[in-house]
Amino acid sequence: MGNVSVVAKSKHNPRSKESIREENELIILAAAEKVFAMHGLKGSTTMQIADTAKLPKSNIHYYFHTKLNLYRCVLESILIDWMKAADTFNTFDEPREAIRYYVGAKMDLSRTRPFGSKVWANEIISGAPEMEEILSSKLKKWVDSCVSSINKWIELKKIINVGDAHTLLYMIWATTQHYADFDYQVMILNNGKKLTDQEFEEKKQQVIDLVLRSVGLNP
Incomplete structure (x- = not known):
């Protein structure tokens, strides 16, 4: 293009x-x-x-x-994509499907938008000087909605009690975004070769299965 x-x-x-x-x-x-x-x-x-x-x-x-405005647009863009990935929490009543598609979408975004994930990570590590307002408003509202869905599944005994629902989200974020933020490390540990599409699909399925099992669901 x-x-x-x-x-x-x-x-x-x-x-x-x-x-x-x-x-x-x-x-x-x-x-x-x-x-x-x-x-x-x-x-x-x-x-x-x-x-x-x-x-x-x-x-x-x-x-x-301005450069700053462009920077903020990049950050908002990746956040919007991540938020869209979590639409499954409202689309599906059953947690297995909701979690499966959410984790899969997050993995795909790490594959297709690794640079966006890195920009976000660097911003957060720096104390979110340009994103604090969005974090405390848009992001928090979105996370609260996800937490509500998780707590509902726990109450209905559709998943095991994971304690603070935020912990489940943090685990998903850390695992999926690892393949973007630390892609160079992943490459080094993969005998110096970038993951092929097939290898990545295998990793994606493994991560999905791991998350499902962590909440007491069979993949």
Whole structure:
């Protein structure tokens, strides 16, 4: 996508300004995700992001105005994807399906958006200077909803009592995001080779089974 001009299109297939804007924003966000993951907010420049996106630097400022705003957009983007993954807590009545699909989706996001996960991890490790408000509002509200679902399953004896439901969520986050945040370590421990798609699918299923067993459910 980065090598394809978003402007030079056939006259027979004209594109709206809105579609061009959306594509450019996605390209810039993907590039920013990678640059911020590698260099952090302070160590990154809009020129680095523009070079990675293969777009003029002026486009970065046109669409996102400032580096800080772009950084916040990257963080919110990965949070939204993680929150969508947990929709299964409301979609399924049975915890086996809800947990299975949630953990699977989180693993897939670690595979497809490792840089986004790393940007988030670095922000939290730094004390969340740019995300504290979102953490105390949007994230907490979402977590409270997940905790409510888990506690309901416990009350109905659909899963074993895990104590504080937050602990189950933390375990899921730590395990799934490990494959993104520590992908280099995973590679080293895999005889210096990145996980193939097949190997990753095997790991994903193992993690799903592990989490299900931890709450007393058969995979």
